[in-house]
Amino acid sequence: MNSVDEVVLKVEGVDLGYSTLQVVFDVSLEVRKKELVGLVGGNGSGKSTILRAVSGMIKPWKGRILFKGEEISGLEPHQMAERGLAHVPMGRQLFPNLTVKDNILLGSYLPRLRANRERNLEKVFSLFPDVKKFAQTEAGALSGGQQQMVAIGRALMLEPDLLIMDEPSLGLSPLYVKQVMQAIRQVADLGFPVLLVEQNIKQVLQFSDRTYVLENGRLVLEGPSSELEGHPMIRKAYLGL
Numbered sequence: 067m068n069s070v071d072e073v074v075l076k077v078e079g080v081d082l083g084y085s086t087l088q089v090v091f092d093v094s095l096e097v098r099k100k101e102l103v104g105l106v107g108g109n110g111s112g113k114s115t116i117l118r119a120v121s122g123m124i125k126p127w128k129g130r131i132l133f134k135g136e137e138i139s140g141l142e143p144h145q146m147a148e149r150g151l152a153h154v155p156m157g158r159q160l161f162p163n164l165t166v167k168d169n170i171l172l173g174s175y176l177p178r179l180r181a182n183r184e185r186n187l188e189k190v191f192s193l194f195p196d197v198k199k200f201a202q203t204e205a206g207a208l209s210g211g212q213q214q215m216v217a218i219g220r221a222l223m224l225e226p227d228l229l230i231m232d233e234p235s236l237g238l239s240p241l242y243v244k245q246v247m248q249a250i251r252q253v254a255d256l257g258f259p260v261l262l263v264e265q266n267i268k269q270v271l272q273f274s275d276r277t278y279v280l281e282n283g284r285l286v287l288e289g290p291s292s293e294l295e296g297h298p299m300i301r302k303a304y305l306g307l
């Protein structure tokens with residue numbers, strides 16, 4: 067396998083925007099097999115807009131997006147899901163009155179996944195023992211961190227080739243943020259590539275393999291997360307050092 071085959075997601079020089087307002091400028095990034103890649107930036111820097119383009123909700127004004135080597139322009143979100151893209155949305159969006167188990171099973175709605183349902187459910191339960199413990203509990207009764215794991219579990223039922231996660235730490239207490247980040251790391255270590263979008267740069271640098279830093283719609287820094295942690299710009303602007 068050569069390095070080109072290993073690239074799952076490739077964003078090439080995209081400009082993105084809404085009606086006449088451009089919010090993302092010439093952004094390129096990639097996610098390879100087995101990687102946990104962070105995309106970080108402050109409020110309104112364009113992170114969610116990039117995710118919307120990757121999941122087919124908006125089309126690039128310029129540039130292109132390749133998923134498993136195929137250009138995705140023109141594909142609808144459900145077609146992206148069929149091709150193996152799982153989007154874990156901001157705010158988790160579970161059905162609070164359904165049990166945890168039923169919420170997770172909703173992830174295996176595609177016909178090709180039905181045969182593997184039970185096996186995949188067991189995989190999710192062995193990955194997140196807490197989720198298994200609450201299988202029969204209504205999802206709305208769980209803590210924010212546990213609900214986030216349920217949402218990730220639901221996405222794994224899709225047998226995804228790429229998971230994109232939109233601010234999974236939002237609204238969680240520091241203890242739960244750490245648990246959720248550890249869970250995401252475990253998911254990546256199992257072999258599922260993850261694009262993790264976050265404002266919480268400190269946590270992302272600690273758990274991801276590589277990170278892209280976005281400011282006002284432009285990439286200002288990128289590299290191995292371990293190297294960025296010590297970068298003067300990061301220390302000054304984001305870590306307050």
Ligand SMILES: Nc1ncnc2c1ncn2[C@@H]1O[C@H](COP(=O)(O)OP(=O)(O)OP(=O)(O)O)[C@@H](O)[C@H]1O
Nearest residue numbers: 084087089107108109110111112113114115116265
């Ligand atoms: N549907 C929309 N219509 C018009 N402008 C939008 C729309 N969605 C986002 N924007 C604008 O695009 C810019 C980037 O927003 P985006 O949501 O991508 O940022 P973000 O980095 O994800 O921020 P946050 O962390 O607050 O979600 C902002 O100026 C925002 O106001």
